[in-house]
Amino acid sequence: xxxxxxxxxxxxxxILDPQGKAVERALxxxxxxxIEHVRVGRMVELEAEDPERLAxxxxxxxxNPLIEDFEIVKL
Amino acid sequence: MIWGVIxxxxxxxxxxxxxxxxxxxxxxxxxHEERDLGGVDAALVPGGFSYGDYLRAGAIARFSPAMExxxxxxxxxxxxxxxxxxxxxxxxxxxxxxALLRNEQLRFVHRQVELVDDRGExxxxxxxxxxxxxxxPEEMLxxxxxxxxxxxxxxxxxxxxxxxxxxxxxRNEAGNVLGLMPHPEHAVDPLTGSTDGLHIFRRxxxxxxx
Numbered sequence: 001x002x003x004x005x006x007x008x009x010x011x012x013x014x015i016l017d018p019q020g021k022a023v024e025r026a027l028x029x030x031x032x033x034x035i036e037h038v039r040v041g042r043m044v045e046l047e048a049e050d051p052e053r054l055a056x057x058x059x060x061x062x063x064n065p066l067i068e069d070f071e072i073v074k075l
Numbered sequence: 076m077i078w079g080v081i082x083x084x085x086x087x088x089x090x091x092x093x094x095x096x097x098x099x100x101x102x103x104x105x106x107h108e109e110r111d112l113g114g115v116d117a118a119l120v121p122g123g124f125s126y127g128d129y130l131r132a133g134a135i136a137r138f139s140p141a142m143e144x145x146x147x148x149x150x151x152x153x154x155x156x157x158x159x160x161x162x163x164x165x166x167x168x169x170x171x172x173x174a175l176l177r178n179e180q181l182r183f184v185h186r187q188v189e190l191v192d193d194r195g196e197x198x199x200x201x202x203x204x205x206x207x208x209x210x211x212p213e214e215m216l217x218x219x220x221x222x223x224x225x226x227x228x229x230x231x232x233x234x235x236x237x238x239x240x241x242x243x244x245x246r247n248e249a250g251n252v253l254g255l256m257p258h259p260e261h262a263v264d265p266l267t268g269s270t271d272g273l274h275i276f277r278r279x280x281x282x283x284x285x
Contacts, residue, residue: 066173
């Protein structure tokens with residue numbers, strides 16, 4: 001029975017995220033005030049036969065550990 | 076001297092790269108599925124959008140059979156040059172320090188820029204990229220500066236993408252692996268305005284003792 005999981009990948013704290021900034025700047029024009037610190041990341045859903053190896057897979061491929069943090073959420 | 080130019084699905088600068096290499100010796104194209112580079116003396120990982128740049132630029136290309144061969148060639152001390160997407164691939168493969176992030180202004184930039192090399196020489200080379208912002212943690216930046224690994228910087232005021240410390244290109248500690256965002260292979264013929272790209276190839280060959 002495969003395990004379903006969701007991997008959340010986000011830019012590391014302190015790294016400029018221009019996508020987040022662009023989203024943030026667009027919000028006031030749409031009437032959304034008071035939204036701050038927007039960060040845009042990635043979400044990967046997968047099914048794994050061996051969930052023990054998910055962290056390794058994230059470090060090797062899904063995320064670049066130098067610039068991104070990841071979080072594995074088992075569903 | 077025989078250069079191998081690695082061609083991935085989605086590469087787009089491999090023909091210019093091949094022509095540039097032919098000005099310096101022989102050159103042949105190597106398909107990404109090749110496990111053996113066929114006795115080449117140097118490798119060039121060209122620009123483009125390898126494997127569609129899915130996930131992150133260069134992230135999937137680094138696992139190709141040809142890249143494993145490039146890593147072995149790099150370990151042997153042979154010259155390896157990564158340009159633009161090729162630079163991203165070499166960073167993802169851990170052959171060079173740092174990473175390349177989305178340009179600070181989010182725009183694709185394409186223009187001629189002035190570079191300054193580590194000896195203070197100025198070169199005119201084109202850039203064309205959307206994800207060329209060189210980034211590394213501060214301590215890593217200090218370390219590569221101290222080791223003389225910062226090969227090229229954008230001239231003052233010309234940083235097109237927000238790269239840390241104006242860094243345009245870095246080399247490994249041994250000096251035989253070089254990656255840069257600007258495109259020396261597009262600056263080898265007077266027809267395109269500058270032949271400064273050849274200096275970049277020659278300097279790499281000198282440092283790698285090739």
